[in-house]
Amino acid sequence: MTWDEIWPLLRQGTVETLQMTVWATMITAVAGVLLGLALVVTDRRGLAPLPAVHHLLGLVVNVGRSIPFIILLVALLPLTRALVGTTIGTTAAIVPLAISAIPFYARLVETSLREVDPGVVDAAHAMGASRVQIAGKVLLREARPGLLAGLTVTFVALIGYSAMAGAIGGGGLGDIAIRYGYQRFENSVMVAVVAVIVVLVQIVQLLGDRLVRRLSHR
Amino acid sequence: MIQIEKLRKTYRGRGRELTAVDGVDLSVREGEIFGVLGRSGAGKSTLLRCVNLLERPDEGRIEVAGRDLLALSGGELRAARQGIGMIHQHFGLLSSRTVAGNVAFPLEVMGVPRAERAARVDELLDLVGLTEHAGAYPAQISGGQKQRVGIARALAGRPKVLLSDEATSALDPETTASILALLRDLRDRLGLTVLLITHEMDVVKRICDSAAIMRDGRVVESGTVRELLLRPGSELARDLFPLPAADVRPGTTVVDVTFEGDAADRPFVSSLARTYAIDVNILGGAVEEVGGTRIGRLRIELPGDPDLNAAQLAHLREAGLTVEVHPSPGTEVAA
Ligand SMILES: Nc1ncnc2c1ncn2[C@@H]1O[C@H](COP(=O)(O)OP(=O)(O)OP(=O)(O)O)[C@@H](O)[C@H]1O
Ligand SMILES: [Mg+2]
Numbered sequence: 001m002t003w004d005e006i007w008p009l010l011r012q013g014t015v016e017t018l019q020m021t022v023w024a025t026m027i028t029a030v031a032g033v034l035l036g037l038a039l040v041v042t043d044r045r046g047l048a049p050l051p052a053v054h055h056l057l058g059l060v061v062n063v064g065r066s067i068p069f070i071i072l073l074v075a076l077l078p079l080t081r082a083l084v085g086t087t088i089g090t091t092a093a094i095v096p097l098a099i100s101a102i103p104f105y106a107r108l109v110e111t112s113l114r115e116v117d118p119g120v121v122d123a124a125h126a127m128g129a130s131r132v133q134i135a136g137k138v139l140l141r142e143a144r145p146g147l148l149a150g151l152t153v154t155f156v157a158l159i160g161y162s163a164m165a166g167a168i169g170g171g172g173l174g175d176i177a178i179r180y181g182y183q184r185f186e187n188s189v190m191v192a193v194v195a196v197i198v199v200l201v202q203i204v205q206l207l208g209d210r211l212v213r214r215l216s217h218r
Numbered sequence: 219m220i221q222i223e224k225l226r227k228t229y230r231g232r233g234r235e236l237t238a239v240d241g242v243d244l245s246v247r248e249g250e251i252f253g254v255l256g257r258s259g260a261g262k263s264t265l266l267r268c269v270n271l272l273e274r275p276d277e278g279r280i281e282v283a284g285r286d287l288l289a290l291s292g293g294e295l296r297a298a299r300q301g302i303g304m305i306h307q308h309f310g311l312l313s314s315r316t317v318a319g320n321v322a323f324p325l326e327v328m329g330v331p332r333a334e335r336a337a338r339v340d341e342l343l344d345l346v347g348l349t350e351h352a353g354a355y356p357a358q359i360s361g362g363q364k365q366r367v368g369i370a371r372a373l374a375g376r377p378k379v380l381l382s383d384e385a386t387s388a389l390d391p392e393t394t395a396s397i398l399a400l401l402r403d404l405r406d407r408l409g410l411t412v413l414l415i416t417h418e419m420d421v422v423k424r425i426c427d428s429a430a431i432m433r434d435g436r437v438v439e440s441g442t443v444r445e446l447l448l449r450p451g452s453e454l455a456r457d458l459f460p461l462p463a464a465d466v467r468p469g470t471t472v473v474d475v476t477f478e479g480d481a482a483d484r485p486f487v488s489s490l491a492r493t494y495a496i497d498v499n500i501l502g503g504a505v506e507e508v509g510g511t512r513i514g515r516l517r518i519e520l521p522g523d524p525d526l527n528a529a530q531l532a533h534l535r536e537a538g539l540t541v542e543v544h545p546s547p548g549t550e551v552a553a
Contacts, residue, residue: 123310126270126381127324127371128299137323142314217355218313 036109112146152208303372
């Protein structure tokens with residue numbers, strides 16, 4: 001294949017990959033923060049101790065994390081159809097991507113929130129802050145650099161997972177690598193795709209790190 | 219200002235029970251600085267955290283500024299806490315906010331409008347001398363400055379009461395001195411009542427009007443610092459004036475004499491020696507400035523067993539001195 005033929009493929013693949021991963025990351029950010037916060041808050045020593053809820057959420061997260069993505073992709077087909085009306089295409093791929101990333105990110109969120117200095121939470125209680133104020137103005141705010149670093153890791157992982165979304169016609173760079181590079185032995189396409197993915201990951205990580213550094217005042 | 223009655227707090231966990239505060243009565247008067255001393259694990263922090271109900275006691279009564287805290291609902295308690303400032307050993311500052319942002323935090327919690335907040339933050343930073351560092355983050359300032367932020371933040375709600383748990387324990391002696399001076403100055407200017415916990419005798423000596431000593435969850439001694447120092451057998455006096463372990467030789471009487479104010483200026487040792495024509499040995503001693511008066515302690519040795527020195531001891535007591543006789547080997551304890 002000539003460069004003129006490869007170029008439009010790459011452009012389209014990159015756009016599709018970004019569509020899938022950016023949307024999935026945004027959904028994961030919201031849901032993961034809520035789930036991670038719920039895990040921390042309902043803990044035995046949390047702001048609103050609810051051990052039963054805590055254990056249930058923990059179980060859901062662990063189950064979600066142990067299912068291999070490729071199986072999740074197939075298992076979620078009915079849900080995907082219910083949510084977006086179709087099971088093929090870029091939009092349809094966002095559903096399994098987000099659902100596999102949410103429990104993963106929720107654990108990262110949980111870890112970041114647990115790292116918030118308990119002395120600060122204590123001080124906020126002593127000031128008469130409500131639990132909602134403590135969750136928002138202390139826990140989430142203090143953990144912001146960690147939350148963002150975790151989201152960067154999640155974004156990068158999603159770029160990797162999105163390659164498998166080609167299996168359900170999700171498109172994207174991974175799909176091109178398989179269809180042209182692997183099935184038609186077009187090594188030049190394969191190399192170009194891998195190069196684009198590497199650059200993409202670099203950019204995401206770099207931007208993430210930079211933002212984390214700006215938010216962190218420790 | 220703070221009334222604590224029959225306070226008891228037991229921690230329970232996995233079949234173990236630990237009564238950290240075991241029936242404490244304490245009364246802190248308005249405008250005084252009250253120090254609580256005691257070994258590690260004595261229950262000091264638990265006691266202090268009960269005063270704003272960060273820990274809920276199992277029994278007892280807590281009254282702050284005339285309000286029975288245990289009778290308050292959740293919302294009322296949060297409002298009451300806004301009127302009780304607290305400063306912490308490790309400062310408890312938000313690392314994600316600037317100095318000004320940290321001081322503004324309790325104002326946000328209280329729902330003070332933005333415009334008012336800025337003016338109040340400036341006022342508070344001025345009060346603790348941190349105006350220049352308003353835009354710095356906690357990681358960029360020194361420990362002493364962090365504690366000043368902690369103090370400014372604690373004063374945001376114009377509290378009448380300030381609680382302090384080892385506020386100077388993480389600071390060097392010089393910084394400690396400046397923080398203590400600031401606390402005393404704020405007490406004088408704002409009429410604060412301060413309840414503080416410390417393990418440093420120096421803190422008590424410098425700023426406390428009253429003190430209590432805790433051991434195993436109980437208060438074993440309490441009163442004004444002056445009273446405690448003059449009380450025979452007081453632990454506070456022993457810790458404040460550390461004298462070497464008494465080595466009483468047979469046939470002698472070893473006496474600790476505590477004196478204050480003008481008594482310190484009268485030469486009681488030479489008067490004793492002259493009146494009874496005896497040799498008085500001085501074994502050790504110290505004089506400290508406490509709460510504006512000089513209080514001192516002297517360990518002297520008189521010839522003869524204690525029962526032979528009754529007149530001499532009476533002579534010292536008549537001079538207005540507090541006298542403590544060390545038991546000597548083979549002799550019954552004489553008071
Ligand atoms: N949250 C808790 N759960 C269980 N036990 C506790 C808890 N907090 C304190 N204790 C125990 O209660 C006792 C009193 O603790 P406290 O912190 O009040 O002592 P302290 O006098 O402040 O000691 P220190 O000088 O070391 O700060 C200790 O034996 C401690 O281990
Ligand atoms: Mg303590």
